Amino acid sequence: MPDIVPTTAAKMEKLVALCRRRGFIFQSSELYGGINGFWDYGPLGVELKRNLKDAWWRDLVRCPPVGPDGQPVEVVGVDCSIIMNRRVWEASGHATGFNDPMVMCKHCKKLFRADQVWDLLRAAPWVRALAEKCLTPAGTGFNFQARSAAQWAMTKGKKMAPGLALVRRTVAPLPVADAAGTSGAAEVVSLEQMLHYVATEPGGANAPHTPCPECGGVLTEPRQFNLMFQTFVGAVRDDDAMTYLRPETAQGIFANFRNVTDTTRVKIPFGIAQIGKAFRNEVTPRNFTFRSREFEQMEIEYFIHPATAAQWYRFWCNTRFQWWQSIGLTSANLRLREHSREELAHYAKEGAGTSDIEYKFPFTEPGFGELEGVAHRTDFDLRQHAQACGLGEKLKYFDQERNERYFPHVIEPSAGADRGVLALLCEAYTDDPGRPSGVVMKFHPRMAPIKAGIFPLVDKDGMPEIAEKLYHDLRATWNVQCDVKQNIGKRYARMDEAGTPYCFTVDTQTLSDQTLTVRYRDTLQQERLPIGQVRAFLRDKIGA
């Protein structure tokens, strides 16, 4: 049947509309006009998400695969609190690294991280051009030629740095002495002093100014972007009571590392798994649920001996990539991509690497968006906590087999549950003008929110009773739906939009020979099946 591929923007729009219409995903607080970056899962969405999380937990914690060493992989679970002692976030680096002050240019409106402005300035074309024109090396700095600078400002500077004070005024704005802290125009200056000088107007407030790397314009004061949500524990709302909602679930695992090794019989290598909410106050939530401020992570910290990092890293990259394929992301829209050196996080610089499992979403097309990151985090986090909590060496793991005491390294496969759901939705969405609904959601049967629809062909002649009985028999094992209302076509159409892979229909023939029809969602084919074999049929297709 024809699968028409709509333009990507149109496809996303239709998918969002379907999610709302059929009860997959609603905007949070819609009743009050909504709230940006927060989403609610409806009756179908919660089943889909639950199927995803259950599959993850089952395939990684209950029945993990065999590792590269030939031994069964061992993973145990935890479920940690969302709010933790503030010192956790100081130790992990989030309290500083997650709080980047930003500055904005008042002229060209560009936004920069305050700590990056000078690096950007040194690389800026207009700064290089200006320096070449008016600075000559002298001692530890430069001699500054004010006349050459003014000349540049009246010519090339007009195009290269239209926001710069020197360009807008051309008359030297400030005596160099005031801006540069030196005593004369030809004094030895640094690049920084020269830039302060050309960027500052006479009588300007907060002088001296640092110019905008883009246009030379005036930058605002640094402003804090709160990337972690603050909250206050206890009755009194003061600084001592302040902590954060966790921005990742991983720190709960690290903070419990010793509890787990002390209370279970796990031995390295082993993993600790957790599924839970995390919170990031993103500057710009965008693209439906892809970048939300409240989201759910599925994370494993897999603890290993440092010498085995490379093989475990490769193992987890491959295992996780194959897992996403196994639940239905089989198209070329899924890929595994190794990070370049520059992309690596602060904690992963020394490690075996980081890879992303990425999905080509309609809104990232032709690019890809991250679904899961597999990172070698080295022993960064355990060391940080060992130092911060005062336990130090005592937090080291004692490896009996190796007779060695060490901080284990971790390989971290960290997946986004909401992004996973979104990828499943995007992959399943299929326009099909050939069928009444016009669209069908082709979920993998294991992920489908409703596994089967059970219908009497018409609402009489004893058919509803047979359907009802079958429904009650199946629902203890699978999420199935029984529907007797309206004509059969409407009921099939609704099941297509919900992505239900199978429908069982009781008809006249059922009354005489105890068979019913199975209708396949993807092919629209039908075949007859004895009622007694329905359970075996579903177990075969879906698993129990």
Place this chain on the structure above:
RNA sequence: GCGGGCGUAGCUCAAUGGUAGAGCGCCAGCCUUCCAAGCUGGCUGUUGUGGGUUCGAGUCCCAUCGCCCGCUCCA
């Protein structure tokens, strides 16, 4: 945070400054023997919110909130 766009029924959209409507959907009943058929009836709105102008505002003005797009951010 900045700039631009947009807010009318669950959805798609009408309504010259003059009584807020249609189609679809949804619900109930009848009907219906395999793909949103038909008939009858029903449901749905503080026109995002609050001010202002006006005899009268969905429509004009101001403010505010929210959403979308771009800039930016995303360990």
